[in-house]
Amino acid sequence: MVKNTKSGRGYRDLTVKVKTARGRKLSSKLWLERQLNDPYVARAKAEGFRGRAAFKIMEVDDKYRFLVPGARVVDLGCAPGGWLQVAVPRVNALGEKKGKKVGTILGVDLQEVEALAGCQIHQLDFMEDDADEKVKTWLGGKADVVMSDMAASSSGHKQTDHLRIMALCETAAYFAFDVLDVGGTFVAKVLAGGAEGDLQKLLKQKFTSVAHMKPPSSRSDSSEKFVIASGFRG
Template sequence: MSGEKNKGSGRGRRDLTIRVKTAKGRKLSSTLWLRRQLNDPYVQSARAEGYRGRAAYKIIEIDDKFGFLRPGARVVDLGHAPGGWSQVAVARVNALGERRGKPVGRVLGIDLQEVEAIPGAELHVLDFLSEGADALVRDWLGGRADVVMSDMAAASSGHPPTDHLRISALVEAAIDLAEEVLEPGGTFVAKVLGGGADASLVARLNRIFAKVQHVKPPASRSDSSEKFIVATGFRGKPV
């Protein structure tokens, strides 16, 4: 009977939080980061499900809301390392053809560094800012993309205004590429910081997409300033 009284109340149960001792030579900040990682349910789920990082759940939750990673879709994942977003895209667009009767999609990962192969994804080492990158992407795809997505973030400087400018520049460059490679009706997804994309970026996206929204998926830590901008219904590059 006493066991029934404690059920659901939390009393009489062991604290399952993993505590990490501060090792010699390890900074307190590193210890706190390690503790957070070990106790993060998304990190634990990523390990159990074979994803390369908890970031996979961000694109899962964004796509659950907007539904752009459909079977048969052609996806360009900019700055795809370590590969979690590409893994999700492969499964959802049916890049491996495992869902019989459904169209087979394509996933193209672009990054500055070489990444371990992802079954079903075509990975290329390329600076997407370089001249002619858009033509290479279209050539590799054999046409245009249905989705351009980016979880890229510039290295933190520790100075929020500077970091905001850096990631805004990355988003601007990603939009440049999207204009050149997206099919009409396509979708653009990118990470932004702080209050969201700059007003000028939002205005630009509103000119070339039917709908533009900011979203903070549950997998994005509450103490993180990141958000994502999702633009759907690409109208085509302005003439």
């Protein structure tokens, strides 16, 4: 059922109510209802992005400016490809900005990802021993940016999920140390919950600047935020 009501500013509020089907868990019902009412989900569909997460990296880059023309970018856990879509025009991967350097974008994921113009996409476990060498070979050198929106599968236990995603983020950071060029940037999703301190300490040893940001498109009830480490010391 769709309920339409006019607000004082003349906008129309569309609230989609999803009835709980027999056998459907309440959590599934709430997730579906949230998706249907999420303006970023609707905007992603309208603008042709593969997911609402595209707006998160867009907003983070608008502030910190690491996706610049000519940048060599690695996107870890790139599925479904929303972050790649944002990176393509910003690093000028298709060479459409005349007079600007042409960037290189490499996406890796455990699962197969649909091809995207301007990107190399490889099915790869970045935790493999030789993954860093493969990535540098595909890039033709070291990276300027390593970014990750990865999250471990949810266990339903908040603290366990927090520890899992922080462990994954630390692993991504160590991978970044192996493939980043001097002056490079590491961007990753983390969850607030108490275990971020060790990661921040590690990043401060390796980068000249470490900041955190919760982009506007991140849901208010989510504990996620993004760490932006720039100026890799090498």
